[in-house]
Structure formats: C-alpha cells, structure tokens
Amino acid sequence: MLPRLACAIAGVTLSALTSLHSVSVQANVPVDPGALHAGDLNDLFFGEALFNAYQDNHVDAIAALDTELKQHRLLDDPELDPFSVHFGQAEFAVGDLELSYRMHREAGRAMEQVLQGNVAQPIKNEAAYRLAKIHYQKQQFANALHALELIQGRVPERVRPQEQFLRARVYMQLGRFEEAVALLEDLRGEKSLQGFVEYNLGIALLKAGETEKGVLVLDGLGRKAGSGNAKQALQDKTNLLLGNQLMKAEEYDRARSYFDRVQLSGPFSDQALLGAGWVEANAGRYDRALVPWQMLKERRSTDAAVHEAMLAVPYAYGKLDVHSTAAVNYGQALDLFGEQVDVLSHSITSIREGKLLEALRRKEASQVKNWVVELRKLPGAPETHYLLGLMASNDYQEFLRNYQDLNNLFERNQDWLQSLDAFEEIIALRRSYYEPILPGLDVAFRQVDARIKMRLEQRQRLAARIDNLLVNRRPELLAKSDETEARLILEQVREILAYNPNLTSEETEDRIARLEGVLKFRLSREFDDRLTTAYKNLQELDGVIATLQETYQRYVRTRQAATHSYEGYTDQITSLRGGLNRAQDRIDQLMAQQGRMLEQLAVHELDQRRAQLESYQIKARFALADSYDRANELQEQREDERKVEAYQRQVEQLQNAQPQSSEPAVNPDGEALPTDNPPELEAPESDSGEGGNDA
Amino acid sequence: MSRVLITLVATLMLSLSVLVNAQNVSREEIRGLDEQIQDVKKDVISLTSELNRLEEKLLFPSNTQVALFVSLPNSQEFSLESVEVKLNNQVVAHHLYTYREIEALQQGGVQRIHTANVQTGAHPLEVTYFGKSKSGKEYRATATHSVEKAVGPKFVEIQVAGNQSAINFKDW
Numbered sequence: 001m002l003p004r005l006a007c008a009i010a011g012v013t014l015s016a017l018t019s020l021h022s023v024s025v026q027a028n029v030p031v032d033p034g035a036l037h038a039g040d041l042n043d044l045f046f047g048e049a050l051f052n053a054y055q056d057n058h059v060d061a062i063a064a065l066d067t068e069l070k071q072h073r074l075l076d077d078p079e080l081d082p083f084s085v086h087f088g089q090a091e092f093a094v095g096d097l098e099l100s101y102r103m104h105r106e107a108g109r110a111m112e113q114v115l116q117g118n119v120a121q122p123i124k125n126e127a128a129y130r131l132a133k134i135h136y137q138k139q140q141f142a143n144a145l146h147a148l149e150l151i152q153g154r155v156p157e158r159v160r161p162q163e164q165f166l167r168a169r170v171y172m173q174l175g176r177f178e179e180a181v182a183l184l185e186d187l188r189g190e191k192s193l194q195g196f197v198e199y200n201l202g203i204a205l206l207k208a209g210e211t212e213k214g215v216l217v218l219d220g221l222g223r224k225a226g227s228g229n230a231k232q233a234l235q236d237k238t239n240l241l242l243g244n245q246l247m248k249a250e251e252y253d254r255a256r257s258y259f260d261r262v263q264l265s266g267p268f269s270d271q272a273l274l275g276a277g278w279v280e281a282n283a284g285r286y287d288r289a290l291v292p293w294q295m296l297k298e299r300r301s302t303d304a305a306v307h308e309a310m311l312a313v314p315y316a317y318g319k320l321d322v323h324s325t326a327a328v329n330y331g332q333a334l335d336l337f338g339e340q341v342d343v344l345s346h347s348i349t350s351i352r353e354g355k356l357l358e359a360l361r362r363k364e365a366s367q368v369k370n371w372v373v374e375l376r377k378l379p380g381a382p383e384t385h386y387l388l389g390l391m392a393s394n395d396y397q398e399f400l401r402n403y404q405d406l407n408n409l410f411e412r413n414q415d416w417l418q419s420l421d422a423f424e425e426i427i428a429l430r431r432s433y434y435e436p437i438l439p440g441l442d443v444a445f446r447q448v449d450a451r452i453k454m455r456l457e458q459r460q461r462l463a464a465r466i467d468n469l470l471v472n473r474r475p476e477l478l479a480k481s482d483e484t485e486a487r488l489i490l491e492q493v494r495e496i497l498a499y500n501p502n503l504t505s506e507e508t509e510d511r512i513a514r515l516e517g518v519l520k521f522r523l524s525r526e527f528d529d530r531l532t533t534a535y536k537n538l539q540e541l542d543g544v545i546a547t548l549q550e551t552y553q554r555y556v557r558t559r560q561a562a563t564h565s566y567e568g569y570t571d572q573i574t575s576l577r578g579g580l581n582r583a584q585d586r587i588d589q590l591m592a593q594q595g596r597m598l599e600q601l602a603v604h605e606l607d608q609r610r611a612q613l614e615s616y617q618i619k620a621r622f623a624l625a626d627s628y629d630r631a632n633e634l635q636e637q638r639e640d641e642r643k644v645e646a647y648q649r650q651v652e653q654l655q656n657a658q659p660q661s662s663e664p665a666v667n668p669d670g671e672a673l674p675t676d677n678p679p680e681l682e683a684p685e686s687d688s689g690e691g692g693n694d695a
Numbered sequence: 696m697s698r699v700l701i702t703l704v705a706t707l708m709l710s711l712s713v714l715v716n717a718q719n720v721s722r723e724e725i726r727g728l729d730e731q732i733q734d735v736k737k738d739v740i741s742l743t744s745e746l747n748r749l750e751e752k753l754l755f756p757s758n759t760q761v762a763l764f765v766s767l768p769n770s771q772e773f774s775l776e777s778v779e780v781k782l783n784n785q786v787v788a789h790h791l792y793t794y795r796e797i798e799a800l801q802q803g804g805v806q807r808i809h810t811a812n813v814q815t816g817a818h819p820l821e822v823t824y825f826g827k828s829k830s831g832k833e834y835r836a837t838a839t840h841s842v843e844k845a846v847g848p849k850f851v852e853i854q855v856a857g858n859q860s861a862i863n864f865k866d867w
Contacts, residue, residue, distance in 0.1 A: 044764050044805055044850055044867055051804025055795045059736075063743040070744075103733050395725065402732050409739045416746050423753055554815070557846070561756055572749060579742050586735050593728055 042082040043068070046090060053093065058101035059412065065094045088123070095130060099137075102401060108134045115150065125155040129163045136166060139394075141173040161190045169200060177208035195221060195234045202238070206245070218242050222261055235261075236268040243275050252283045259292075270296060270305035277312060286316040301336055302343075302385035304609070307616060310336055314623065323631035330624035337617045344610040347382035351602050355381050357595045360400065361407045382602070390605040399598050406591045413580050413587070420577050423569070430566040438562065445555065452548060459541055466534055475523035478530040483519060490516050759812040760848040763788070763820070765855060767800040772829050773857030775800060780809055780853075781821040782842070787811060805852070813849075818842040820864070826857050838862035 041047045045068055053061035069090055072083050083090070091114070098107040111134070114127035128150040135144035148167050155163045164183055171180035184201040187193060198221040205214030222239040239261040246255035256279045262272035273296040280289035293316065296309040314329035350356070359375040376384045390396050469477060479487065493512055497504045751760075765778055774797050780788040788809040792800075800806060823837040834857055842851055843866070850867035 041766070041803065041805065044762075044852060047766065047803065047805030048764065048807050050802070051796075051799045051806050054799035054802050054804050059740055059743055063740050063747060066740065067744050067748065101736065102729075103736055105730065105733050106737055398729070399725075402729070405736065406732065409736065412743070413739065416742075419746070419750065423749070426753065557758055561758055564756070565753075569749070569753065572745075576742065576746060576749065579738070583735060583739050583742060586731075587739075590728065590732055590735060594732070597725070597728070 040085075042085040046083060046086045049090075049093070053097055056100070058097055059409070062094060062097045062101065065090050065097070069094070092126070092130070099130075099134060102398065102405070104134050104138055121153055122156050125151045125153065126159060129155055129159055129166070132163075132166060132170070136170060136173075141170050144170045145174065161187060161193055165190075165193055165197065165200075168204070172200065172204055172207070175207075177204045180204040181208055181210075195231050199234060199238060203241075215242060215245070222258060232263065233267060236263055236266045236272070240268045240272050240275065243272065243279070247275060247279055247282070250282070252279045255279045264295075270299060270303050274305045274308060274312075277309070277316075281312070281316060281319075286319040290316050300385065301340060302383060304389075304612075307337070307340070307613065311616060311620060311623075314627065318623075318627060318630070321634065323627045323634060327624055327627035327631055330620050330627055333620045334617060334624065337613045337620065341610055341613050341617070343383050344386065344606050344613065347386065348603050348606050348610070350380055350382040351599050351606070353380075354599075356599060356602060357403070360403060360598075382606070386606055386609050387602055390601060396598075396601060399594060399601070403591065403594045403598060406587050406594060410584060410587045410591065413584050417577065417580050417584075420573055420580070424573060427566045427569055430562075434562045434566065438559075441559070445559070449552075452552065456545065459538075459545060462534075462541075463538055466531070466538055469531055469534075473527065475520070475527040475530075478527060478534060479523055483523065486515070487519055490519070755810050755812060755848075757848040758846055759814065759844075761811045761813050761818070761842060761844060762807055762848070762850050763809045763811075764850065764852045765790075765800070765806045765808045766804075766852055767857065768854050769856075773801075773826055773834070773855075774829070775824060775826040775855060775857060777825045778808060778853075778855070779823045781819075782809070782811055783813070783818050784821075808853070813842070813844050815844050815846065818844060820851065822853050822862050824855050824857075824862065826855070828858055834858065834860050836860040836862055838864070840864040 045064060049061045049064040049068070052058075052064065068083055069087070072078055072081055072087060075081055078084050078087075091110070095107045095110040098104075098110065108131060111127045111131040115124055115131070128147050131150075132144040132147035135141070135147055144166070148163070148170065151163070154160065164187055168180040168183040168187070171177070171183070181201065181204045184197050184204060187197045188201070190197060198217055202214045202218035202221065205211075205217060208214075218238050218241065222235055222242055224235070239258045243255045243258035243262075246252075246258065256276060259272045259276035259279060262268050264273075273292040277289040277291075277293040277296070280286070280292075290313060293309045293313045296306055297313055299306050310329075310333035314326035314333065317323070317326035317329060355378075356375075359378055359381055360371075362375075364371055364374075373384050373388065375381050384391075391400070465477065476484075476487065490512060497508065497512075755762075761782070763780060763782075765775075767773065767775060775792050777789070777791045779786060779790075790806075790808055796806065818841070820840045820842050821837065822840075823835070825833070825835045827833055838861070840851070842849060852865040852867060854863040854865060856863060
C-alpha cells in the first residue's frame with residue numbers, strides 16, 4: 001500500500017515541480033543584452049534613455065526613444081543627425097523595452113515591421129528571433145516556431161546561442177524532444193547558458209525515453225552546476241527532480257542519495273527532506289524516515305511540506321508501534337493545523353477587505369526585494385507565505401506586475417494632471433505680466449525700428465558714396481564743415497561780384513582765386529587720407545550696426561518668446577488633460593479588474609490550503625483516536641503479558657516447591673491451563689501466618 | 696493510517712486540478728484584460744511623450760535652455776557617490792546616487808542632472824564629485840568650465856573619470 005501511496009505523492013510532487021522548473025528555468029535564463037547597450041555614444045538623449053532603461057524606468061525610456069525616433073524620421077537630412085548612428089539600435093531597444101514592460105503586442109508589431117521592411121537579412125533574423133521570444137513568453141509555441149523558421153542563414157553571433165536555446169525549448173514544448181536533444185547537445189559548453197542547457201537536455205532526454213542518459217546528464221549537473229545562488233538553486237532543483245524520478249521508479253537507495261545532495265538551507269530543502277523521508281518509508285525503514293521528517297517538522301509552519309511532515313511523523317511512529325508518541329505528535333499536528341486554519345481565515349478576510357491590494361500599491365512594492373512576501377509583516381496583512389506557490393506561476397507574476405504597472409501609470413498621470421494645473425498657472429502669470437506691457441513695447445519698438453531703418457539707409461548711402469569716390473575722385477565731397485563753409489562763402493562772394501561788377505578789382509580776384517586754390521589744394525592733398533579715414537569710420541559704423549542688429553534680433557526673439565510663453569497652449573493642454581482623464585478612468589477600471597483577479601486567485605489558493613488543513617485535521621483526529629486505541633490495546637496487552645509472565649513465574653516456583661505432585665490439566669487448545677488461583681484470590685500465607693503469630 | 700494518507704493525497708490532487716480548472720476558465724478573460732492593459736500602456740506612453748515635449752517647450756524654451764548630463768565613461772570599477780553642480784556660482788544640483796543609478800551609469804547610461812534657463816553668453820560651471828573605487832579608496836575632484844550659451848539649446852556632458860580624479864566637459 002505504502003509504496004503506491006508514496007509514488008502517488010511523488011508523482012504529484014514531480015508534476016508540480018516539473019511545471020515549476022520549466023517556469024523558473026525560463027525566468028532565470030541570462031538576459032540577452034540585445035540592443036540595450038551603450039557602445040560609443042553619439043547622442044546624449046539616447047544615453048539618457050538607456051539610463052532610464054537600465055533602471056527599469058520603462059515608460060520614460062520608451063517615451064524618450066519614441067520621441068527620438070519620431071523626430072529623426074521627420075528630418076530632411078537624417079544622416080546629419082548624431083542619433084542616426086543609434087537609429088537601428090534604438091528601434092530594437094524600443095522592442096526590447098516594450099517586451100520588458102509586458103507590451104508583447106507592440107513589441108511583436110515592431111518586430112513584424114522589421115521583418116517586412118527592406119532591411120538586411122541578419123537584421124531580419126534578429127527580429128525573427130525576438131518575435132519568437134515574444135511568442136514563447138506568451139506560450140504560443142507554434143507561432144514561436146513559425147517565427148524561428150523565418151530565420152535564413154545565420155543569426156548575429158551575439159544572439160546565436162540564445163536563438164538555438166530558444167529553438168530547443170520550443171521543440172520541447174511541442175513534444176519534439178529528439179530535435180531538442182540534438183540542439184542542446186550542440187549548445188553544451190556555452191558559458192552564458194551554463195547549467196540551463198544541461199537541465200533542459202536532461203529533461204528532454206528523459207521525455208524522449210532515454211532515461212539513463214537523461215539521469216546521467218542531470219546527475220552531472222546535480223553534482224556541480226556552478227557557483228552563485230542561481231546556479232546552486234538549479235543544482236538543488238536538479239537533485240530534487242532526480243530524487244523524485246528515481247523514487248517513482250522504486251529505486252529508493254539511489255533516490256535517497258539525490259535528496260541528500262540538496263542543500264539544507266536552500267529553497268528546495270523542504271521538498272527534499274519530505275522526499276528523503278518517503279524514500280525511507282517506502283523501503284520500510286520508518287526509523288530512518290523519521291530523521292528528515294522530524295527536521296522538517298520544526299520548519300516554517302506555513303509550508304505544505306511541513307504540514308505533510310506533521311502527519312508523516314506520527315504515521316512513522318505508528319508503524320514502529322510507538323503509538324503513544326504517535327498520539328502526542330498527532331496532538332501537536334492538530335494544534336498547528338488549528339492555528340494555521342485561523343491564520344488562513346484571517347488572511348482571506350484581510351484580502352477580501354482589500355489589504356493585499358493596498359499593500360501592493362505601496363511604494364515599497366517596487367523598492368523592497370520580495371515585497372509580496374515581506375508585506376505579511378504589515379499589521380492586518382495576509383499571510384503571504386501561503387501564496388508563494390501561486391506567486392511562482394507566470395500568470396500570477398504577470399498579474400502582479402500589471403497591477404503595479406497600472407498603479408504606477410495612475411500615479412504618474414495624477415502627477416501630470418497636477419503639472420498641467422501648474423502649467424496653466426504659469427501661463428496665466430505670464431499672460432498677466434506680458435499682455436499689459438507688450439503693446440507699449442511694440443509701439444516703442446516700431447519707433448526704434450523706423451529709426452534703425454533710417455540709419456541703415458544712411459549707412460548704405462555713405463557706403464555707396466565712398467565706393468563711388470574710389471572710382472570718381474571728388475575731394476570736395478570729403479571736405480570738413482569749415483572747409484565746405486569756406487567754399488560756399490567764396491562761391492557767394494563770386495556771385496556778389498558777378499552781380500556788382502563795379503566792386504570787382506584785380507586784387508579781389510586774386511585773393512579769391514588764392515583762397516579757392518588753397519582750399520582745393522588742401523582737399524586734393526588730403527583726399528587719400530580722408531578717404532581712408534572715411535572707410536575706417538564706415539567699418540566702425542558697421543561694427544556698431546552689427547551690435548545693433550544683434551540686439552534687434554535678440555529683442556525680436558525675446559518678443560516672440562514672450563508671446564510663445566503663453567499663447568497656443570490652451571488647446572494642447574485641454575486635449576492632454578482629456579487624454580489623461582480618459583486614461584485614468586480606464587486604468588481605474590483595469591486596476592479593479594486586475595485586482596479582483598489577484599484577490600480571487602489568492603483567496604482561492606488560501607481557501608484550498610484551508611480546506612486541505614481542515615481535511616488534515618479530520619484525518620489527524622481519527623488517527624489520534626486510533627493511536628490512543630492502539631496505545632491502550634498495546635498497554636493492556638503488555639499488562640496481560642506481564643501478568644502471564646508473573647503467573648508463569650509463580651507456577652514455576654510452585655512446581656519447584658511441590659515436584660511431581662500431580663499432572664496439570666490439559667487445555668483443549670493445547671496450552672497449559674493455570675492450576676492455581678490468581679494471586680489476588682489467594683489469602684496471603686505469610687500475612688495470615690504473621691497475623692496468626694500476632695494473634 | 697494508510698487510508699488517511701490516501702485521502703490526503705486524493706485531496707491534494709483534486710485541489711490542484713481545481714486550481715488548474717479555475718485558471719483555465721478565465722483564460723480568455725485574462726487575455727482580454729492583458730490586451731486592454733497593453734493598450735492603456737501604449738496610450739499613456741504616447742501621452743507622456745507629448746507631455747514631456749510640452750513641459751520642455753513651456754519651461755525650458757530652446758533659446759534659454761541649458762542641460763547638464765553626467766556620464767561615467769570607462770569607469771566600471773568606480774562607484775559614484777555624489778555630484779554637486781554650481782552654475783553661475785549657485786548650487787543648482789546636488790545628487791546622491793542610488794545603487795541602480797550607479798549601475799546604469801556604469802553600463803553607459805547618461806543622467807540628465809539639471810536643466811536650466813540662462814541668457815546667451817558665458818556662464819561659469821563648477822562640478823564636484825565624490826566616489827569610491829572597488830577597493831574602497833575615496834576619490835573626489837572639482838573642475839570648472841565655461842558654458843557658452845548661444846541662441847540654440849546648449850548641452851554639456853560632464854564626464855566623471857572616477858579613478859583618475861578628473862572631470863572632463865564636452866559641449867554638444
């Protein structure tokens with residue numbers, strides 16, 4: 001009976017473990033660095049997006065990259081943009097980030113676009129690999145294989161091992177174990193996948209029916225998977241798997257050695273201790289089964305393995321005919337089950353009151369490692385140790401993350417809504433400041449602008465005159481004001497003399513001619529110097545005009561900026577606020593749905609555990625009563641045996657005292673019947689003798 | 696006793712199958728919800744993109760914008776603890792780095808530490824950092840730079856060469 005029972009337990013445990021293994025192995029596979037690597041940075045904003053991506057700030061990273069990509073696509077000469085160096089990398093990075101942010105559909109679309117685009121085959125191959133990865137994560141294995149079949153030629157060396165590993169796992173999921181084995185054999189020795197390849201290879205061999213080979217591969221991995229917590233856990237998991245597999249095959253001694261290899265402090269130690277006990281129990285060595293079970297019994301009182309051990313220990317004692325100890329242990333089990341049923345009832349109430357979701361929304365959820373486990377320490381929070389198994393499932397993990405993502409988006413949108421209010425305040429302040437002063441400024445500016453234009457025209461005229469003087473030498477045009485005045489006076493004197501000839505004399509003529517000659521001589525002599533000076537002055541004027549124009553431009557820009565600082569935002573802000581509010585409503589609904597699902601699953605899980613414990617309680621009560629009965633029976637039996645022994649001793653003594661007095665009566669059953677009365681029916685001889693003496 | 700354990704195992708198996716069924720029943724619902732969540736994420740990312748652009752345009756117009764970025768080129772062995780930035784002799788940023796930020800910088804990410812509005816012209820920039828090597832040796836350095844602001848936006852990369860106690864500036 002018991003071997004079948006143990007195998008059934010092992011079978012259940014094994015199937016649960018196998019599913020857990022496949023999940024964990026997938027989850028633990030080293031992350032493909034993919035497109036998310038900085039290399040030589042040519043664009044600061046790409047670097048900033050990576051900074052966010054490396055910290056899992058997916059929304060900021062995707063939004064930044066999306067903006068960069070959109071702006072780049074709008075450029076007339078995109079090749080001049082430093083971002084062009086990172087363009088292809090950014091496209092893949094967006095896909096990767098969307099995948100990390102559980103936007104599989106978007107990531108899939110992005111990859112399909114690459115596949116349909118006019119790009120080189122290696123890039124298409126990488127896109128096909130990434131698309132396959134998305135399908136695999138969504139458990140669409142046939143689609144994943146279809147995507148992998150789109151790969152033509154070799155994939156980029158960077159992702160080649162990952163592609164082959166993914167292909168092997170897809171084959172395994174589709175039941176094509178021989179093909180998976182061939183691929184995994186080829187991947188053995190790949191450092192980045194060390195341990196994971198061997199584990200999957202072992203499983204594939206077992207599933208392909210090559211049990212001995214599979215056990216051999218897993219045995220090697222179970223001896224040394226590598227250093228580090230993850231590798232150590234993989235090693236333990238492998239040994240546990242082998243132990244259960246061999247127990248199922250009724251090879252108990254071999255199975256025990258694998259259970260013994262599992263670390264006592266590791267995450268698989270409870271299952272290993274339980275398995276080790278069952279191996280011994282199956283082999284009929286109940287005393288040895290008690291060793292691991294007793295150890296397990298002292299462990300965390302919320303573990304299913306511990307609960308099972310609480311029943312297994314008294315069961316073993318019962319088998320060893322130590323029914324009183326068994327009864328004591330059943331009593332302890334009942335106490336524990338009672339306590340835990342209360343804990344579970346309280347946890348279910350707590351979840352129904354929304355405490356679980358409340359805790360998941362707290363900031364610590366993204367900052368504290370294993371927050372879901374840690375939240376049990378909060379007052380009134382549910383006992384999350386009972387949810388660990390549920391939480392190990394992909395679906396629940398995805399629900400949890402989605403719920404937290406939605407909560408983050410909700411809070412982020414809330415902040416943006418507040419920011420929009422602040423923006424509107426800023427805009428109103430700017431409007432109230434600028435609107436009264438701008439009309440006056442515009443009037444003053446128009447006046448200054450007219451003067452500037454006039455002066456610029458003057459400058460143009462002067463420049464034209466100087467240019468003309470270079471060709472047509474006209475010294476009078478460079479005369480100073482006193483010289484021009486003197487020239488004009490001389491011309492006036494000549495006009496007066498022409499009008500009044502009686503005033504003319506030779507001397508006067510000579511004096512006027514001399515004066516004109518002096519003036520012309522001076523102008524002619526100084527013409528070159530004066531022209532040079534005029535040119536230099538024009539250059540100086542140009543410098544001043546450049547400053548003027550710069551100030552002018554600055555004013556124009558500032559004037560435009562002043563208008564732009566408050567004009568043209570109203571529609572955009574209204575539209576964005578509407579979009580945010582609509583998003584908030586949707587997020588609210590989705591959070592409620594996702595939260596309900598999380599609660600339902602958690603309550604369902606706790607309910608099951610409670611039902612299981614209640615069932616354990618019933619069994620333990622019956623077993624306790626049974627143990628008491630047996631213990632009593634045994635005690636009575638022993639008492640009877642002691643009495644029989646005492647009678648026999650007395651008979652022997654009597655026989656020795658009265659040798660061959662008479663033949664004893666023969667019992668029809670063949671057993672010798674007592675020939676004397678029970679001692680309590682006989683009067684004590686010595687007492688009566690003594691009494692007689694006394695009397 | 697054996698009967699007890701058989702019942703126990705049967706209960707366990709039954710409970711497992713119930714869970715599987717419970718999950719299978721709602722598979723379509725799960726998929727539908729997941730797709731709706733993906734849609735809302737996409738919408739919010741798009742909104743965030745637009746909001747970022749609006750914020751930049753409103754608060755940091757290109758004619759006055761100066762953005763300062765911090766990077767750790769080739770400093771895998773160096774752990775940046777803090778950076779202080781003074782622009783125009785005023786402390787404008789003092790940042791203490793988290794473990795994740797340090798890792799992101801070491802992997803080649805670039806942190807925008809400060810964005811400011813300044814007039815065109817030269818503006819003194821002073822940067823001080825403090826950090827540690829893997830062995831625990833402390834490093835600190837201070838360096839100055841002149842930010843030449845022209846009409847367009849100005850970007851300055853502050854490259855912290857940790858183990859050399861040096862800071863390099865790169866104008867973009």
